Amino acid sequence: MPQIEAKKRFGQNFLQDTTVLNKIIQSMSINKRKLVEIGPGLGDLTQMLLRVKPVKAYEVDRDLCVHLREKFRKEIEEERLKLEQIDVLECFEKGSLENDSYDLVANLPYYIATKIILKALEDEKCDSMIVMIQKEVAQKFSAPFKTKEFSSLAILSQSIADVKLLFDVSSDSFEPAPKVTSSILKIVKKREFIHGVNPLFKSAQDFIGFKKYLKISFSSPRKTWVKNISSIYNKEFAKKLLNSMGIIVSARPHELSVENHLNLYEKILKK
Numbered sequence: 001m002p003q004i005e006a007k008k009r010f011g012q013n014f015l016q017d018t019t020v021l022n023k024i025i026q027s028m029s030i031n032k033r034k035l036v037e038i039g040p041g042l043g044d045l046t047q048m049l050l051r052v053k054p055v056k057a058y059e060v061d062r063d064l065c066v067h068l069r070e071k072f073r074k075e076i077e078e079e080r081l082k083l084e085q086i087d088v089l090e091c092f093e094k095g096s097l098e099n100d101s102y103d104l105v106a107n108l109p110y111y112i113a114t115k116i117i118l119k120a121l122e123d124e125k126c127d128s129m130i131v132m133i134q135k136e137v138a139q140k141f142s143a144p145f146k147t148k149e150f151s152s153l154a155i156l157s158q159s160i161a162d163v164k165l166l167f168d169v170s171s172d173s174f175e176p177a178p179k180v181t182s183s184i185l186k187i188v189k190k191r192e193f194i195h196g197v198n199p200l201f202k203s204a205q206d207f208i209g210f211k212k213y214l215k216i217s218f219s220s221p222r223k224t225w226v227k228n229i230s231s232i233y234n235k236e237f238a239k240k241l242l243n244s245m246g247i248i249v250s251a252r253p254h255e256l257s258v259e260n261h262l263n264l265y266e267k268i269l270k271k
């Protein structure tokens, strides 16, 4: 293997622990969907993924792409690996990452991990994700209602997907070792969302609407939901909504469950 220095600016921490790599593979479900990897890096995870099925990979670093093209010459020739040298966020900006539905498996660059997960949540073609991210962020996405980590990220993701923190990975499984503990997060979109039969989320635009609703609801997390939402909607209307659902008007946004927020958003849409 050529000597390739990890670049901080691309969030490069290479995972070369075979036990962890195997655990990631075992967490995957077997299906016919396309498999996408973001940031293949030196290609250790890619190699394991290729044993399962063909892979489409997006890597921003030109030097790593040169290395990967060499390492996977045969797989690329046989079209079992497609590698694009590009900033994946630019691809998401243009819409869906792929034309067909896909599962995402990745050890994400931490500096943009939340952004990538949010984009993949919005992407109608993305059915599921198994992603390695900073533990703290994984806890935010997977936090159950009534725990201290429960936040708008948990509500947003859990409104359309089953979200589970699978296991932690210690920093010494990486080269170079990151300063934080990592976790593997599994996000599987709910069938009614994928098939567009959820009456609230018929398209990605509807989901983006819910994201905006949450942004307003949590604009000052310590203030009441009514106070926050009244920056856009009439205060009395907001109070009536909570009353109609049997919820006290002094409830703060994190004191409302995923279901509560979905109901409130639905009622606001019907206004």
Ligand code: SAM
Pocket: 010, 011, 012, 013, 014, 015, 016, 038, 039, 040, 041, 042, 043, 044, 045, 058, 059, 060, 061, 064, 086, 087, 088, 089, 106, 107, 108, 109, 110, 112
């Ligand atoms: N998958 C490899 C592994 O597990 O060892 C590398 C993981 S490393 C944490 C993150 C990878 O994402 C790096 O290869 C990095 O160059 C790549 N990356 C960073 N920013 C990116 C972006 N905007 N688009 C695509 N790849 C990116």
